[in-house]
Amino acid sequence: MKTPPACDSAVSTPGLKTNLLGLGEQKLIDFFENLGERKFRAAQIMKWVHVRGVTDFAQMTDLSKSLRERLASIAEVRPPEVVSRSDSEDGTIKWLIRTDGGSCIEAVFIPENGRGTLCVSSQIGCSLDCSFCATGKQGFNRDLNTAEIIGQVWIALRELTLPEAAPNNRAVTNVVLMGMGEPLLNFDNVVEAVNLMMHDCAYGLSKRRVTLSTAGVVPALDKLGDVTDVSLAISLHAPNDELRDQLVPLNRKYPIAALLDSARRYLQKLPDQRRKITIEYTLIDQVNDRQVHARQLAELLGNTPCKINLIPFNPFPGSNYRRVSNNAMYRFRDILHEAGYTATVRTTRGSDIAAACGQLAGEVNDRTRRSQRYRNEKVNNWQPVNIISG
Numbered sequence: 110m111k112t113p114p115a116c117d118s119a120v121s122t123p124g125l126k127t128n129l130l131g132l133g134e135q136k137l138i139d140f141f142e143n144l145g146e147r148k149f150r151a152a153q154i155m156k157w158v159h160v161r162g163v164t165d166f167a168q169m170t171d172l173s174k175s176l177r178e179r180l181a182s183i184a185e186v187r188p189p190e191v192v193s194r195s196d197s198e199d200g201t202i203k204w205l206i207r208t209d210g211g212s213c214i215e216a217v218f219i220p221e222n223g224r225g226t227l228c229v230s231s232q233i234g235c236s237l238d239c240s241f242c243a244t245g246k247q248g249f250n251r252d253l254n255t256a257e258i259i260g261q262v263w264i265a266l267r268e269l270t271l272p273e274a275a276p277n278n279r280a281v282t283n284v285v286l287m288g289m290g291e292p293l294l295n296f297d298n299v300v301e302a303v304n305l306m307m308h309d310c311a312y313g314l315s316k317r318r319v320t321l322s323t324a325g326v327v328p329a330l331d332k333l334g335d336v337t338d339v340s341l342a343i344s345l346h347a348p349n350d351e352l353r354d355q356l357v358p359l360n361r362k363y364p365i366a367a368l369l370d371s372a373r374r375y376l377q378k379l380p381d382q383r384r385k386i387t388i389e390y391t392l393i394d395q396v397n398d399r400q401v402h403a404r405q406l407a408e409l410l411g412n413t414p415c416k417i418n419l420i421p422f423n424p425f426p427g428s429n430y431r432r433v434s435n436n437a438m439y440r441f442r443d444i445l446h447e448a449g450y451t452a453t454v455r456t457t458r459g460s461d462i463a464a465a466c467g468q469l470a471g472e473v474n475d476r477t478r479r480s481q482r483y484r485n486e487k488v489n490n491w492q493p494v495n496i497i498s499g
């Protein structure tokens with residue numbers, strides 16, 4: 110494992126030119142039509158930028174010389190900057206990536222038999238403050254723009270195909286929006302980015318291989334199916350509102366019943382009626398890992414086409430929760446199996462480089478002062494959440 114240097118917070122100057130990395134197909138078409146160019150230029154540029162990873166217009170040889178020169182004067186292809194890379198003993202790779210303004214986000218690549226999953230961030234920090242997640246404790250700075258979201262895929266692909274990069278041939282086959290931030294609170298940029306991930310002239314990933322994970326911003330979820338058909342994961346973590354209110358504060362605004370209704374409506378909008386939602390459930394010792402919780406969960410999800418992903422809680426500095434015991438975890442899974450669900454346990458990866466679920470913290474210039482409050486509070490005032498025994 111390499112230890113990353115600290116992300117300095119030097120402020121970089123955002124480009125004054127249009128960053129073509131962050132424009133989806135329609136926006137590129139508009140851009141070229143405004144220049145008096147034909148719309149097929151959009152597909153040409155997308156291939157250069159996303160498929161071939163080229164940032165220098167001079168190398169885009171199927172564009173006329175005059176167009177290349179014109180583009181160089183008004184536009185740019187500018188991915189965010191990699192500050193450092195950490196390689197885990199298990200093959201997981203984490204990049205610390207600097208955004209305009211100086212804050213850093215993290216992206217993680219997880220290779221596993223025959224597939225490579227890239228976990229990308231959608232915001233700098235997170236405003237939701239789920240009690241078990243390191244990102245929330247960092248506070249919130251701002252939404253990532255489309256170039257910064259898709260830029261994480263761009264960076265990973267380039268790094269993974271560098272000659273010195275990979276002992277085995279590693280490619281990104283899946284993308285999950287499960288890094289820092291709440292994707293549905295950055296709706297437009299996230300939709301533009303996921304549609305680029307699935308676009309044939311960009312990354313060409315199938316809709317089953319791009320997954321948006323949400324804690325449940327119901328009004329945004331209600332709109333999602335109108336603009337994309339990405340796969341959906343719901344961060345549930347509790348089978349009843351009383352417990353979920355404590356783990357995911359957003360639940361007080363959009364309780365479980367409303368969230369699951371909205372998720373089912375999303376599925377109904379998709380042309381392929383066989384698709385399922387992934388339910389994410391982070392198992393925390395003595396908090397939400399009791400048998401009664403598993404039974405409640407089985408009952409709750411009865412009419413929701415889903416599979417369940419159980420995630421052992423990953424500790425982070427200052428968290429007072431404990432990882433679920435293996436016994437409790439497998440007992441929980443077995444109860445779900447017996448009730449007829451597909452339930453899998455997500456293996457913890459990259460914990461030696463703090464790249465596991467919920468450990469991503471980046472270097473957030475916090476605007477909420479939450480990180481400071483958290484540091485003060487955790488010392489004196491820790492109150493564990495109520496335990497519902499079972």
Ligand code: SAH
Nearest residue numbers: 242287291322323324344389422423466467
């Ligand atoms: N805001 C979005 C996406 C980011 S979190 C959402 O809530 O879905 C993505 C996943 O990370 C969540 O489902 C949660 O299960 C998991 N996670 C967060 N903190 C964790 C922790 N400390 N240990 C294990 N998983 C965690």
